[in-house]
Amino acid sequence: MVRIRLRRVGARHQPSYRIVVADKESPRDGRFLEIIGNYNPRTEPATIEIDEARLFHWMKNGAQPSDSMLKLMRTSGALDRWERFKGGESLEKLLAEAEEAHVEVDPRTRRDDLVGARQKASKPAGAEPKEESAPEVETPEEASKEDAEEVAEEAAEAAPQEATEAEADAADTEESDDAEEAKAEESEESEEAEEAEDEAQDEADDDADADKEED
Numbered sequence: 001m002v003r004i005r006l007r008r009v010g011a012r013h014q015p016s017y018r019i020v021v022a023d024k025e026s027p028r029d030g031r032f033l034e035i036i037g038n039y040n041p042r043t044e045p046a047t048i049e050i051d052e053a054r055l056f057h058w059m060k061n062g063a064q065p066s067d068s069m070l071k072l073m074r075t076s077g078a079l080d081r082w083e084r085f086k087g088g089e090s091l092e093k094l095l096a097e098a099e100e101a102h103v104e105v106d107p108r109t110r111r112d113d114l115v116g117a118r119q120k121a122s123k124p125a126g127a128e129p130k131e132e133s134a135p136e137v138e139t140p141e142e143a144s145k146e147d148a149e150e151v152a153e154e155a156a157e158a159a160p161q162e163a164t165e166a167e168a169d170a171a172d173t174e175e176s177d178d179a180e181e182a183k184a185e186e187s188e189e190s191e192e193a194e195e196a197e198d199e200a201q202d203e204a205d206d207d208a209d210a211d212k213e214e215d
Helices: 052-060 067-076 078-086 091-101 113-122 140-214
Strands: 002-009 016-023 034-040 047-050
Touching: 002 052, 002 067, 034 052, 047 067, 052 078, 052 091, 067 078, 078 091
Parallel strands: none
Antiparallel strands: 002 016, 016 034, 034 047
């Protein structure tokens, strides 16, 4: 079976294709019977060139287009003309129509010049460019006023925090004083208890001495 398909050519990452007629059993980039067009997807719009006279000749003799080729035929209008050719329309008329429908495409694959054209096309017609306003410059007086306001705001925000810290410090001081007083009271009580024990011991010793003298 004969197939009409795409044969890849071009460098790495820069694909382009030839439209070839080849035996179905031939490898993708192997031998072919005839070149009937080319396809370059890297132009804008994509370049599709098909010799429709040879295309219709091969299809009339049983050649089958691949799925990719069918998409190209549909995009270029060749598939519609093929159907009309099978319906009996004159080949010369169809070829003349294909020639009129053909669009010349810039062969350059990098279209950096289209960026500016797209930007211009995106702007509404008659629109005037907006004037850019000059940046505002602060005077020294305005700057000092703003600085004073910022300092005042920072002082106002810091005041509650400082008051809270002062209250916490006062509370800690009071707790420390209370603890020292309690410790001092405990020390006094301990000393008094020791003195009472000493007095009781002295009294006991005196009583013991008195008893011995009486005996």
